[in-house]
Amino acid sequence: MADTKLFFAKGDSPEMIAAFEKAQQTFKYFWREMSWEYRRIIPALDMACVKVAFSEEVAGQEEPIVEHMWINQVGFDGINVYGELINEPNELTNISNGDEVNVPLTQISDWLFASNGKTYGGFTIHAMRAQMSDEERQEHDTAWGIDFGDFNDIEIVMNQKEQPENLEVHPMDRNTKEGMLSFLKENPGEVKTTDELGLTLLHIETIAGNLHAVEALLEMGADKNAATPDGRTALDLAKLLQWNHLIPVLEK
Incomplete structure (x- = not known):
């Protein structure tokens, strides 16, 4: 893994804050799709996950450590989002890969699902991709194994352009x-x-x-x-x- 390329973006940049807000505003569409995915005999989604902001207070530090990490096996009761952490923290010590998570909707920072190779949501991902060169975007998408498409054209429901009534x-x-x-x-x-x-x-x-x-x-x-x-x-x-x-x- 020594040659793995990592892509970072400032979490407090205006672009990233806007992405967080958009993710929370549209999360209901992610959950609507999941509500049907859980009923399907044959799954329609290639992947589905939610990014959550986790934090930890550290003695001697004025600001807490914050890491944004992904969960899957997502549930939602209208107020709180549930799931299982699928990342290993870089700095946090109060949570680990595989832990069960229960957080308010206001703590999520992104959501993403993919079907037939097309992605929906992924607002923070696109905010980062917008700052990359074409070559970096290609490397990023290859690392994910997904073609994220145009970062200026983010859809939130399937067939959104062909059937806008799906919104x-x-x-x-x-x-x-x-x-x-x-x-x-x-x-x-x-x-x-x-x-x-x-x-x-x-x-x-x-x-x-x-x-x-x-x-x-x-x-x-x-x-x-x-x-x-x-x-x-x-x-x-x-x-x-x-x-x-x-x-x-x-x-x-």
Whole structure:
């Protein structure tokens, strides 16, 4: 590994701060895709991971040590992001590769998924690539094993240009209502069941922005007033994540 080339960028540069903000603002689209990936029999994603800012206070130092590292096996409850660290820290001693992670959404600094060789998200990666020469970008992409494409043209959902409506409704959600209704009729108890995080199906589908699944659940009597362990209803979560197409449905 001695000849491995590393690429760095200042974490507090305006470009990087803008990338952090964009990643947090659009994370809901990453999670929407993951919500469907976890249901697929045949995976559609080549990779999916989230970058998190970890820190550690050091005696005698005014500023904490901060490292941005990637996690996978990602989960999300609308507030907190879960996963497993897949990097070994350079300086931090309070976390190690393989540790389980639970952080607020405000602590993530990037997200990335790839399908059929095309990447989505990766805002900090593109911010770094923008500062590289063509040759450095090629070396960087080869090291990842991915062609990241144009750093000025970052997409966040599949087929975004061909089908801009995918920004509002995921293609798989368009055809899910009848299947969801059939499932709930056969398993009526699922309408009220909560998962290990205390979320109902209505919470789960709202967090993922799935309009037709939400409509099916409401038709089957899902309780709009049911609250998460920290007191949030599905409507609260829709507003928090700015799933604006769900808010009128949940306000009826």
